[in-house]
Amino acid sequence: MSIVTPSNIRKNAFQITWLAIVCLAICSCEPGTKPVSYNQDIRPILNENCLACHGGIKQQGGFSLLFEEDVYQPTESGKPPIVPGNRNKSELYQRIVHHDAEYRMPQEAAPLTAEEIELIGAWIDQGANWETHWAFIRPEMPAIPETESDWGNNPIDAFILEKLADAALAPQPEADREILVRRLSLDLVGLPPSPQLVDEFLEDPSEGAYERLVDKLLTSPQYGERWAALWLDLARYADSNGYEKDHPRNIWRFRDWVIDAFNRDMPFDQFTIEQLAGDLVEHPSQEQLIATAFNRNTMTNTEGGTEDEEFRVAAVVDRVNTTFEVYPIVAGLLPGNSLQTPNHMLPPWSVWPCPALLWVDSA
Numbered sequence: 293m294s295i296v297t298p299s300n301i302r303k304n305a306f307q308i309t310w311l312a313i314v315c316l317a318i319c320s321c322e323p324g325t326k327p328v329s330y331n332q333d334i335r336p337i338l339n340e341n342c343l344a345c346h347g348g349i350k351q352q353g354g355f356s357l358l359f360e361e362d363v364y365q366p367t368e369s370g371k372p373p374i375v376p377g378n379r380n381k382s383e384l385y386q387r388i389v390h391h392d393a394e395y396r397m398p399q400e401a402a403p404l405t406a407e408e409i410e411l412i413g414a415w416i417d418q419g420a421n422w423e424t425h426w427a428f429i430r431p432e433m434p435a436i437p438e439t440e441s442d443w444g445n446n447p448i449d450a451f452i453l454e455k456l457a458d459a460a461l462a463p464q465p466e467a468d469r470e471i472l473v474r475r476l477s478l479d480l481v482g483l484p485p486s487p488q489l490v491d492e493f494l495e496d497p498s499e500g501a502y503e504r505l506v507d508k509l510l511t512s513p514q515y516g517e518r519w520a521a522l523w524l525d526l527a528r529y530a531d532s533n534g535y536e537k538d539h540p541r542n543i544w545r546f547r548d549w550v551i552d553a554f555n556r557d558m559p560f561d562q563f564t565i566e567q568l569a570g571d572l573v574e575h576p577s578q579e580q581l582i583a584t585a586f587n588r589n590t591m592t593n594t595e596g597g598t599e600d601e602e603f604r605v606a607a608v609v610d611r612v613n614t615t616f617e618v619y620p621i622v623a624g625l626l627p628g629n630s631l632q633t634p635n636h637m638l639p640p641w642s643v644w645p646c647p648a649l650l651w652v653d654s655a
């Protein structure tokens with residue numbers, strides 16, 4: 293694997309955050325008579341445009357959009373922000389369409405687009421149903437769409453075909469086998485296929501050749517390297533200490549632990565326990581102790597004249613920030629969050645455990 297530097301990691305974490313925001317943004321659908329979903333259509337608009345002032349710590353006008361129990365309460369003006377079934381009686385709607393920029397929300401920003409406004413209006417008219425965060429909704433097996441076509445190899449393809457039909461598109465013909473093997477290899481192991489792998493696949497016309505190729509790539513050691521790289525970026529893994537001196541750092545055994553965890557298909561709860569507290573499990577193994585190096589990836593300042601206590605505290609804060617950034621990201625709760633941005637939107641928990649963890653981490 294290549295040498296990773298702290299600035300690279302920051303850049304990657306930033307790109308992942310943006311990717312998450314873009315994904316949220318393109319989820320919004322066109323308005324109309326079709327039912328509007330709070331999670332899919334409305335939450336992204338409010339998160340993006342309102343939560344900085346109306347969620348968690350800042351509750352301008354006594355109005356918070358963070359929890360269901362707050363949203364339907366009268367605010368400072370005494371006007372109900374949302375009257376389910378009636379956009380015109382809802383202060384929230386009145387304020388996003390207000391003709392006077394001084395009153396129009398979002399304050400001191402461009403108005404919402406006509407499409408966003410219509411979605412919010414339609415959502416209120418349809419009863420303003422609040423949905424809990426999707427990460428807390430138990431997944432249920434949806435009905436598989438019935439299709440006339442014999443296109444597709446598995447039930448997921450039926451959903452794809454349905455969406456294609458909605459957009460008046462038809463499936464593309466299947467790609468050539470050379471292209472398939474290249475794509476698959478880049479996806480699963482992050483490397484182009486070896487000439488030998490290509491030949492094997494091209495020369496195997498038997499049923500299930502593609503599935504066997506998938507299995508082969510999934511069991512290759514490079515699979516773990518490819519997928520560990522994503523986690524190592526989030527865990528701010530680096531082969532050097534950061535700051536001005538940026539001396540080399542020897543922490544590759546943690547890198548190898550992560551690669552191995554992917555290759556062994558370690559369950560996510562175990563993956564989490566061992567990294568956060570591998571030293572606290574009963575009779576920890578050497579490997580479990582190595583896993584806790586997750587907490588040791590903070591930058592270290594070895595410049596002359598620095599105050600040790602200052603950088604010890606910086607390391608503790610970084611550790612807590614990282615833990616809260618990577619776990620909400622993987623649970624799909626937030627596009628990144630940080631201890632040091634208190635008026636940033638908060639996750640959907642009413643008790644914010646950061647200060648407690650800061651204390652534990654510091655001890």
Ligand code: HEC
Nearest residue numbers: 341342345352353355367368369373383384387397398399
């Ligand atoms: C930059 C900060 C800021 C942003 C962003 C913002 N607001 Fe506000 N909002 C305020 C302030 C300050 C007030 C209180 C003063 C006022 O009523 O104009 C307020 C008041 C309100 C009120 C009235 C509360 C009452 O007392 O009746 C509503 C409703 C509201 N905002 C909705 C929204 C919505 C919806 C969005 C996003 C589309 C939004 N706000 C974005 C700052 C903001």
